[in-house]
Amino acid sequence: MANLGIAKNTIEIIQKYEFAFQKRFGQNFLVDTRVLEKIIQAAGLTKEDMVLEIGPGIGTMTQYLAEHAGRVVAVEIDANLLPILDETLRDYDNVTVINEDILKVDVAALAEKYNGGRPIKVVANLPYYITTPIIMGLFESHVPIHNITVMVQKEVADRMQAGPGTKNYGALSLAVQYYAEPYIVANVPPNCFIPRPNVGSAVIRLTRHEEKPVEVKDEKLMFALIRASFNQRRKTLANSLSNSPELYFTKEEIGAAIEAMGLSPSVRGEALTLEQFAKLADLLG
């Protein structure tokens, strides 16, 4: 089967099947063999691995995954792509395509069925409209995962990797870094896709922490504090927390906790590290 990472081959398949791109599914197919190789390398695939691919499209990356992993399970929402995948993946006997919405799939059950419950790797050129729910869903549902290597919007990759006090730092940075170690593998310009997206992209690898980087008694409260702090980023931490409809602490309780942490009463949430949010949750909880 021809390498679909080469633009000419992708165009041929699309024309042969008269495939109509659906914008609502975030369909931008990758056509750059160097980027494909980088993704495979960053994921550190071996023949022992089961890979979950989200949105195989016409099977471009799936072919690379099938070459390098033991088993590939690819979940694709668009039924119009199934006949194409039948053709482009016919040389491989280690690929299973599931026609489903990834947000409705029980990924832990797939890991159990295809990998005996051992940690899986996730690789995808994600549909950008659901990047955050997909990634947070995978982490929060406690699916056994070794790493997630994904193409996302460049701005989102920057937010995932940002540290305290920087302009990109926010709730997404803290949520991702609570579960994983982020590493930006490559920046990818729009001309590496058909059709071209109107944003820049980046490949990011999230390696799941074996042990959580912080201890916190009430994870939910910590994330509620994080959300409240960044909902009103220009306000002080004390004001953001007391204005939040999600939280019920008095101004005095919040002021006392901030003081007990040795922070200034005018500190902003964007200055706090994950450890400090964990401590704040323990003090208030």
Ligand code: SAM
């Ligand atoms: N992997 C292909 C590639 O790299 O060329 C396609 C990537 S394209 C950016 C995103 C893919 O995700 C599309 O094939 C799209 O149909 C699929 N998709 C969109 N929403 C989805 C969902 N909720 N569940 C599963 N697949 C989805």
